[in-house]
Amino acid sequence: MSHWNDEDAISYDNKWGELDFHQQIPQLAGVQPSFNIVELGCGGGYLSLCLAQAAENVRVTALDPTPKMIALAKARQHKAGLSQAQLQFFEAGAEALDVSPDTQDLVIAAFSVHHWQSPAQSMVLVYTALKPGGKIWICEDLDAPTEGHTEVHAELKTLNGVKGLLQQTGFIQLSHKVHRSHEGEFLIIEALKPS
Numbered sequence: 784m785s786h787w788n789d790e791d792a793i794s795y796d797n798k799w800g801e802l803d804f805h806q807q808i809p810q811l812a813g814v815q816p817s818f819n820i821v822e823l824g825c826g827g828g829y830l831s832l833c834l835a836q837a838a839e840n841v842r843v844t845a846l847d848p849t850p851k852m853i854a855l856a857k858a859r860q861h862k863a864g865l866s867q868a869q870l871q872f873f874e875a876g877a878e879a880l881d882v883s884p885d886t887q888d889l890v891i892a893a894f895s896v897h898h899w900q901s902p903a904q905s906m907v908l909v910y911t912a913l914k915p916g917g918k919i920w921i922c923e924d925l926d927a928p929t930e931g932h933t934e935v936h937a938e939l940k941t942l943n944g945v946k947g948l949l950q951q952t953g954f955i956q957l958s959h960k961v962h963r964s965h966e967g968e969f970l971i972i973e974a975l976k977p978s
């Protein structure tokens with residue numbers, strides 16, 4: 784379920800939909816050829832395209848519950864000429880993640896975890912979807928204020944909040960860094976499912 788209306792989606796996408804940072808994420812997250820990747824809260828899909836084009840035979844499954852975001856994402860995919868085998872968008876929240884267990888190399892959530900309806904339940908789905916040794920990669924914007932009516936879990940924009948969520952789910956080898964650029968200060972947190 785989404786609390787974002789069409790206006791929220793268009794306004795967000797116009798301002799933040801295509802960042803230089805999005806282009807850097809595949810490398811920062813360690814995308815390799817033939818990776819199966821899930822992206823949660825993909826918004827207008829620009830990062831999804833960057834992920835799908837980052838290496839040979841990558842397959843991206845990208846979810847977002849906001850209808851307008853998925854419409855924007857599909858339009859971007861069409862324009863870029865990417866096939867359904869490379870990239871598939873689904874109108875669904877993280878709480879509805881439904882892929883076969885132990886199949887994903889990487890799950891990415893860019894600026895989205897604090898919007899998830901049921902973070903604890905969704906993180907269990909992420910854990911289940913990942914292969915043993917697979918990685919969850921999260922980023923959050925340390926500069927942006929919380930976004931009023933789109934129902935934000937403010938604690939999930941902090942290192943301690945995200946770390947707690949990952950640890951309670953069973954993830955190990957948590958690490959974090961702050962990425963600074965002209966676009967902002969972005970907190971990056973990654974963790975592994977045990978092998």
Ligand SMILES: C[S@@+](CC[C@H](N)C(=O)[O-])C[C@H]1O[C@@H](n2cnc3c(N)ncnc32)[C@H](O)[C@@H]1O
Nearest residue numbers: 824825826849852876877893894895898899900
């Ligand atoms: C701040 S935007 C980030 C969009 C995109 N990841 C980016 O980097 O530009 C947050 C996104 O989270 C989505 N969202 C809202 N509720 C969600 C949920 N329950 N599960 C997953 N994503 C959700 C919104 O629709 C929105 O597209």
